[in-house]
Amino acid sequence: MGFKWTMMLVLCVLIGGSMGAKPNKPIDVPFGRNYEPSWAFDHIKYLNGGSEIQLSLDNRTGTGFQSKGSYLFGHFSMHIKMVAGDSAGTVTAFYLSSQNSEHDEIDFEFLGNKTGEPYILQTNVYTGGKGDKEQRIYLWFDPTKDYHTYSVLWNLHQIVFFVDEYPIRVFKNNKNLGVKFPFDQSMKIYSSLWEADDWATRGGLEKIDWSNAPFVASYKGFHIDGCESSVNAKFCANQGKSWWDQKEFQDLDKTQWRLLRRVRDKYTIYNYCTDKKRFSTTPIECKRNRDVPRNSRKEN
Numbered sequence: 034m035g036f037k038w039t040m041m042l043v044l045c046v047l048i049g050g051s052m053g054a055k056p057n058k059p060i061d062v063p064f065g066r067n068y069e070p071s072w073a074f075d076h077i078k079y080l081n082g083g084s085e086i087q088l089s090l091d092n093r094t095g096t097g098f099q100s101k102g103s104y105l106f107g108h109f110s111m112h113i114k115m116v117a118g119d120s121a122g123t124v125t126a127f128y129l130s131s132q133n134s135e136h137d138e139i140d141f142e143f144l145g146n147k148t149g150e151p152y153i154l155q156t157n158v159y160t161g162g163k164g165d166k167e168q169r170i171y172l173w174f175d176p177t178k179d180y181h182t183y184s185v186l187w188n189l190h191q192i193v194f195f196v197d198e199y200p201i202r203v204f205k206n207n208k209n210l211g212v213k214f215p216f217d218q219s220m221k222i223y224s225s226l227w228e229a230d231d232w233a234t235r236g237g238l239e240k241i242d243w244s245n246a247p248f249v250a251s252y253k254g255f256h257i258d259g260c261e262s263s264v265n266a267k268f269c270a271n272q273g274k275s276w277w278d279q280k281e282f283q284d285l286d287k288t289q290w291r292l293l294r295r296v297r298d299k300y301t302i303y304n305y306c307t308d309k310k311r312f313s314t315t316p317i318e319c320k321r322n323r324d325v326p327r328n329s330r331k332e333n
């Protein structure tokens with residue numbers, strides 16, 4: 034609660050200052066415009082002429098859907114209302130992924146919980162088939178109560194994860210430091226709801242209670258504004274010409290960096306960048322992504 038007010042205050046104070054890097058407002062379209070079911074078709078329900086859908090998970094199967102097109106860069110967003118009540122052991126995912134073996138991937142994963150206990154949002158980035166860049170945060174609202182917007186801005190310079198208008202993670206292109214960055218494999222957008230009670234909730238301690246099935250997650254929006262390309266495309270035909278390529282989207286502005294820092298400071302549960310057990314030396318991209326704690330680097 035406190036967070037929301039602080040956010041509004043920060044926004045009000047800073048709004049007169051350097052703005053400008055806000056992605057274009059998503060345009061809501063019906064599911065069928067951009068997406069199609071990928072498995073367990075009978076577990077997807079269409080409402081309001083397909084402008085809203087519900088995925089359901091029961092003891093037989095989960096379900097999922099994927100974009101019709103493949104994209105190299107762009108802005109992808111979804112309004113989602115997570116499984117309500119006892120959702121322990123369920124995972125709702127929204128992600129971009131290329132289709133080959135050394136694949137790239139940009140992930141949002143929402144880990145359910147017992148009634149009244151907080152969801153965890155886990156994000157990850159895969160480059161050339163390698164992940165190991167998990168971050169986990171709590172959200173500052175109950176994601177089962179209302180629709181919230183989860184989106185990805187991806188261009189040649191950075192990947193930004195947004196929750197509503199707040200950036201919650203940045204992965205910059207650090208190719209000059211030898212860090213791989215997704216840039217030459219087109220991706221499809223996916224979403225799914227499935228059972229992962231071996232790891233999801235309290236590290237696998239909380240099992241799914243099937244007597245609460247079906248578990249239902251709702252979706253709206255289905256916004257895609259990307260450079261559509263073939264599955265095997267190596268570059269985007271309009272590279273450099275789209276709105277998301279322009280200067281103001283090549284880095285976060287000052288306000289966004291501050292909002293991001295607030296989210297990190299207040300809501301981080303886990304960050305691979307500070308996991309000394311896994312990485313005895315801090316992964317090289319962490320500093321430029323400003324993922325290492327304040328006291329270990331110089332502030333601007």
Ligand SMILES: *[C@@H]1O[C@H](CO)[C@@H](O)[C@H](O)[C@H]1NC(C)=O
Nearest residue numbers: 091092093243244245246247
């Ligand atoms: C799955 O759920 C249905 C409906 O609750 C129940 O009748 C059935 O026995 C369950 N099947 C298994 C394998 O648990």
Ligand SMILES: *[C@@H]1O[C@H](CO)[C@@H](O)[C@H](O)[C@H]1NC(C)=O
Nearest residue numbers: 144146150151153233234235
């Ligand atoms: C579930 O709730 C417990 C207890 O509040 C918490 O430790 C955990 O981080 C929450 N989220 C998940 C996904 O386990």
